[in-house]
Amino acid sequence: MTPPHGVSQGEDYQPVFVGKVLDELQGILRRYPTKQAALLPALWLAQREHGWISDRIMAEVAEVLGLTPAYVKGVVTFYTMYHQHPVGKNFVQVCTTSPCNVCGAEAVLQALLEQTGARDAGATSPDGKWTIIEVECLGACGFATPILVNDDFIESVTPEKVTEIVRRYR
Amino acid sequence: MGYPHKSHPKETVVLSQYFGDAEARTYKGWVKRGGYEALSQALKMDPVAVTDVVKESGLRGRGGAGFPTGLKWSFMPKEKKKPHYLCVNADESEPGTFKDREIMRWTPHALLEGSAIAAHAIRADVAYIYIRGEFTEPWTIMERALAEANEAGVFGGIKVYLHRGAGAYICGEETALMNSIEGKRGNPRIKPPFPAAAGLFGMPTTINNVETLSAVPHIIKRGAAWYKGLCLSNPKSTGTKLFSVCGNVQRPGNYEVTMGFPLKDLIYDMCGGPPAGRALKACIPGGSSVPILTREETESCLLDYEGVVAKGSMLGSGGVIVFDETTDMVYQIMRLAKFYAHESCAQCTQCREGTAWTTKIMERILAGQGKSKDLDLLLDLSENMTGKTICVLSDSCAAPIVSGIKKFRAEFEAYLAGQRQPVGGA
Numbered sequence: 001m002t003p004p005h006g007v008s009q010g011e012d013y014q015p016v017f018v019g020k021v022l023d024e025l026q027g028i029l030r031r032y033p034t035k036q037a038a039l040l041p042a043l044w045l046a047q048r049e050h051g052w053i054s055d056r057i058m059a060e061v062a063e064v065l066g067l068t069p070a071y072v073k074g075v076v077t078f079y080t081m082y083h084q085h086p087v088g089k090n091f092v093q094v095c096t097t098s099p100c101n102v103c104g105a106e107a108v109l110q111a112l113l114e115q116t117g118a119r120d121a122g123a124t125s126p127d128g129k130w131t132i133i134e135v136e137c138l139g140a141c142g143f144a145t146p147i148l149v150n151d152d153f154i155e156s157v158t159p160e161k162v163t164e165i166v167r168r169y170r
Numbered sequence: 171m172g173y174p175h176k177s178h179p180k181e182t183v184v185l186s187q188y189f190g191d192a193e194a195r196t197y198k199g200w201v202k203r204g205g206y207e208a209l210s211q212a213l214k215m216d217p218v219a220v221t222d223v224v225k226e227s228g229l230r231g232r233g234g235a236g237f238p239t240g241l242k243w244s245f246m247p248k249e250k251k252k253p254h255y256l257c258v259n260a261d262e263s264e265p266g267t268f269k270d271r272e273i274m275r276w277t278p279h280a281l282l283e284g285s286a287i288a289a290h291a292i293r294a295d296v297a298y299i300y301i302r303g304e305f306t307e308p309w310t311i312m313e314r315a316l317a318e319a320n321e322a323g324v325f326g327g328i329k330v331y332l333h334r335g336a337g338a339y340i341c342g343e344e345t346a347l348m349n350s351i352e353g354k355r356g357n358p359r360i361k362p363p364f365p366a367a368a369g370l371f372g373m374p375t376t377i378n379n380v381e382t383l384s385a386v387p388h389i390i391k392r393g394a395a396w397y398k399g400l401c402l403s404n405p406k407s408t409g410t411k412l413f414s415v416c417g418n419v420q421r422p423g424n425y426e427v428t429m430g431f432p433l434k435d436l437i438y439d440m441c442g443g444p445p446a447g448r449a450l451k452a453c454i455p456g457g458s459s460v461p462i463l464t465r466e467e468t469e470s471c472l473l474d475y476e477g478v479v480a481k482g483s484m485l486g487s488g489g490v491i492v493f494d495e496t497t498d499m500v501y502q503i504m505r506l507a508k509f510y511a512h513e514s515c516a517q518c519t520q521c522r523e524g525t526a527w528t529t530k531i532m533e534r535i536l537a538g539q540g541k542s543k544d545l546d547l548l549l550d551l552s553e554n555m556t557g558k559t560i561c562v563l564s565d566s567c568a569a570p571i572v573s574g575i576k577k578f579r580a581e582f583e584a585y586l587a588g589q590r591q592p593v594g595g596a
Binding site: 032033034036037039040041065067075078081082093096097098099101103135136137138139142143144148151153 | 264266267270302304334335337338353354414416417424497513
């Protein structure tokens with residue numbers, strides 16, 4: 001197979017879109033009149049399977065959908081939820097926008113950073129288990145402070161509840 | 171009802187009747203509660219007749235713009251020459267707003283039913299429900315409900331698909347939403363052309379908000395006159411609205427009231443006001459993109475589209491953010507500017523540069539390094555960010571800045587005069 005442009009030859013790459021995952025993508029493609037429209041769903045599939053979206057995966061997605069790797073990268077970099085590098089086992093998003101901010105969101109963020117050992121937002125903890133980032137409004141302002149731990153949406157988090165959450169997910 | 175609180179006697183419960191009722195999420199549970207009768211009824215009506223009922227009801231878009239829904243539907247071509255699309259905007263990301271999430275996670279079938287009726291009215295073959303990526307629980311619930319509804323064959327020939335967003339506030343802008351579905355960066359488009367002429371995949375398209383569509387089955391079933399009658403003073407704003415109250419209040423939550431309801435009663439009677447012993451300082455009534463109201467303005471404001479405009483703000487999404495006397499207004503306005511700077515799609519120079527520059531100036535002021543001409547500079551930037559860009563994210567950043575400086579100038583000047591402890595460091 002001729003590798004798509006920008007990708008080095010002879011590498012040991014395991015394609016994402018094979019077997020069941022490819023079947024899933026075919027099903028998704030049937031929902032849209034263009035292949036390009038399956039891009040966001042395809043990226044979600046890739047991230048689900050691989051944990052993050054590497055340049056090499058972007059090239060594979062491009063090939064499968066008839067796009068260029070550069071185009072795919074342009075889309076990946078626009079959206080905040082696609083990871084372009086490996087993240088900790090638990091990827092945590094903490095809302096600190098104003099409605100949650102006045103309800104103590106920054107203290108929740110601080111507690112998470114300290115208790116997980118991640119220390120800085122965006123960094124991965126030394127044990128590889130946590131990456132915590134600050135995000136914008138998560139749409140649960142009446143349940144301040146909401147956080148996402150991977151796909152688990154947890155409402156009404158306070159610094160006191162952080163200890164139990166960290167224990168539960170560690 | 172103000173989920174998770176019990177319904178307050180002053181609420182008008184229509185959309186929120188089954189919030190907290192887990193059985194209502196199931197197809198069987200929904201049918202038991204009278205669900206899908208409106209859809210069967212609508213599918214037997216001529217599409218134009220359905221649109222006329224919604225026009226007559228006075229329903230206006232509940233996403234933020236308040237555009238008359240029936241009128242928007244009537245913009246679709248009368249003759250069907252190309253595929254028509256319905257996009258359901260479930261990208262709820264406006265700070266302070268959390269009502270669409272509740273509709274989806276408690277009454278997913280209400281949204282599906284309303285979407286199908288709308289699709290029929292605009293003669294759409296396909297409806298895409300665009301759900302923001304962070305709404306993992308609503309997504310799962312909607313997926314299950316959609317599977318049940320498909321199995322029951324309620325949609326006739328209409329295809330309904332869920333489409334997951336991936337973290338971008340701007341994708342709640344209707345043209346950016348369409349670009350995102352098409353597999354592009356979520357950049358808004360210049361209008362005209364309007365979506366009804368050339369929208370999703372270049373085809374005639376209507377985009378509607380979750381709350382708007384959830385009202386449609388009620389209107390079909392109970393009639394336009396009933397909906398029009400739900401109005402306290404101003405006949406241009408009819409029906410009920412879910413207000414998401416948050417910030418410094420004792421009982422935050424979603425509360426459903428008739429249009430024209432006093433904001434004062436919402437905050438104090440229903441939500442218990444700010445925490446004990448603290449006075450209200452400010453309120454943003456419609457999600458963060460509308461001007462901030464002072465305490466006096468808040469306490470005399472009526473909650474309908476024209477009523478809030480009369481106070482110098484907008485009803486918007488109905489996300490009521492309450493700030494009490496402990497709030498540092500300068501800090502919160504900085505935090506809002508930072509939000510817009512983060513979310514700017516970066517197409518337009520005024521927005522891309524303006525939101526970032528505004529944030530930097532605000533941070534500098536908070537760090538005790540503000541200069542006396544900074545406030546004039548902020549106002550000048552805001553003026554250049556208003557009415558001059560492809561979409562209104564830019565204007566939205568200007569709203570808290572302009573209203574904040576006008577109404578809370580003393581707090582800004584305290585930082586400039588070195589009278590406040592610096593926050594952060596440049």
